[in-house]
Amino acid sequence: MEASTSQMQTFGQTEINWDKLDKTKFYVVGAGIFTGVTVALYPVSVVKTRLQVASKDTVEKSAVSVIRGLLRTDGIPGLYRGFGTVITGAIPARVIFLTALETTKVTAFRMIEPFKLSEPTQAAIANGIAGMTASLLSQAVFVPIDVISQKLMVQGYSGHAKYSGGLDVARKVLKSDGIRGLYRGFGLSVMTYSPSSAVWWASYGSSQRVIWRFLGHGTDLKEAAAPDTWKIVSVQAAGGIIAGATASCITTPLDTIKTRLQVMGHEKRPSTRQVVKNLIADDGWKGLYKGLGPRFFSMSAWGTSMILSYEYLKRLCVKE
Template identity: 80%
Template sequence: MASRPQSFGQAEINWDKLDKTKFYVVGAGLFTGLTVALYPVSVVKTRLQVASKDSIERNAFSIVRGILKTDGIPGLYRGFGTVITGAIPARIIFLTALETTKVSAFKIVEPFKLSEPSEAAIANGLAGMTASIFAQAVFVPIDLVSQKLMVQGYSGYATYNGGLDVARKILKAEGIRGLYRGFGLSVMTYSPSSAVWWASYGSSQRFIWSKILGYETEQNKERDPSLMTIVLVQATGGIFAGAVASCITTPLDTIKTRLQVFFFFLCTLKFYPFKVEAVLV
């Protein structure tokens, strides 16, 4: 997974040369750490997405104040246990599909003799999209359950006794397909987003290495960059990729969240007289 420029042969580490144990342990550990740090943001974002027009909490700061006032710090981590339990296997599936697909994708684009940024964009984009599709099979039910926990008791939404209670009520009200409410829209949202993120991440790093830091020149080809330089290039690529992908993800993610949460809300209150199993799947 190293991101050094191809000029000194370390841009990509082949799947067959990866230390799988370290790869999964480190990957899962980093993912868990990031989830802990960013989870409150997801809670606030979800509440903003489902907030009604008449809600008094119309911005992130008012939602945070409301959560801290009623539930304290634990309120910012509602549904966290469910997310971690399900997200780790989903992450393993994602990483496996990403790395194996990336190897094949680079082999496919190599004969076209494209520039390094273009090759990285295509190969990483294909890998990111494929990995996201596989991961959604696990992620969608977890995402759905966690969203119910995030908004429980908020603006009239039901209260639950943990993730298992949410799953049980979904299954009782809608069956197994209820756990995959929004699967189609999730694939439409996250697969292109993942493709754009990984394409932007890979190509932006190649561009920085070659065009900005000059590693495409003869005198710099054999020069090893410092660890700090590698980290800064990766961080810059990640920030750029996140900004680009968010432009695609946010509108569709808002629609998906509202549909997932609101349909189940109506179902449990028996407000609608028709079945909507096929609306989103």
């Protein structure tokens, strides 16, 4: 019991709760920080998406060949196809996500506190509930942005149509499919991103507690000094990598199916079952894991960069 109490004290010294934040500063500074992270890692999403929609006749079937092809035809801008659309929609979606995440996490911790579970288990449950809730609420903004940006990412690749920009995609989708066209794959997006978010945040929250315990924090009740900043950042980074690896391995098949559904044209709209059958027919069961390498790297890199930026943002925005 003493170790558990001390561990909670140690972790309390490293985590900043929602009620301690200057919300205005948090949103304004956060928009800038997450835009920077998106700029740095966006090309990975482009490569991952192209690999997921590649047919068996596509020449470019590896991440390296996709990058070479994009650089050869479009130069550096080719790695940022659809970026303008994504960054426009990402800011409101991120505001919704982070607000829901933090408020739900606090509530979830209070709800499960009477059950007297271990600290890692409490963290996994509370963070998992918060991650899933935040993802569900942000999907209403995110899915149309996802549909438009992915069509821009794969335009001209493996027989896909070309567009003059995000507005052109939206106009053509609305003309052919109506508002439903912008929400193609919504169910699968919810099924992909909500569990993925739940797994990611649950893994992140619990792995940090386990790592702190492994490092010896939480074994001495008299320990009062907070860990130094570099140790905190290292533990957070390790938690991000573990969370990204876990979530990518579990959710890649759903992400591959969702991506294919979203980029298909109106004239050849398949069902989910047809997409699965085609993937298995072309590449066997490993077809469901197309783009696993880039997705694994993407989720680990995005997750680690995002969580370090997020934790840094919270430290910047603590109320005086």
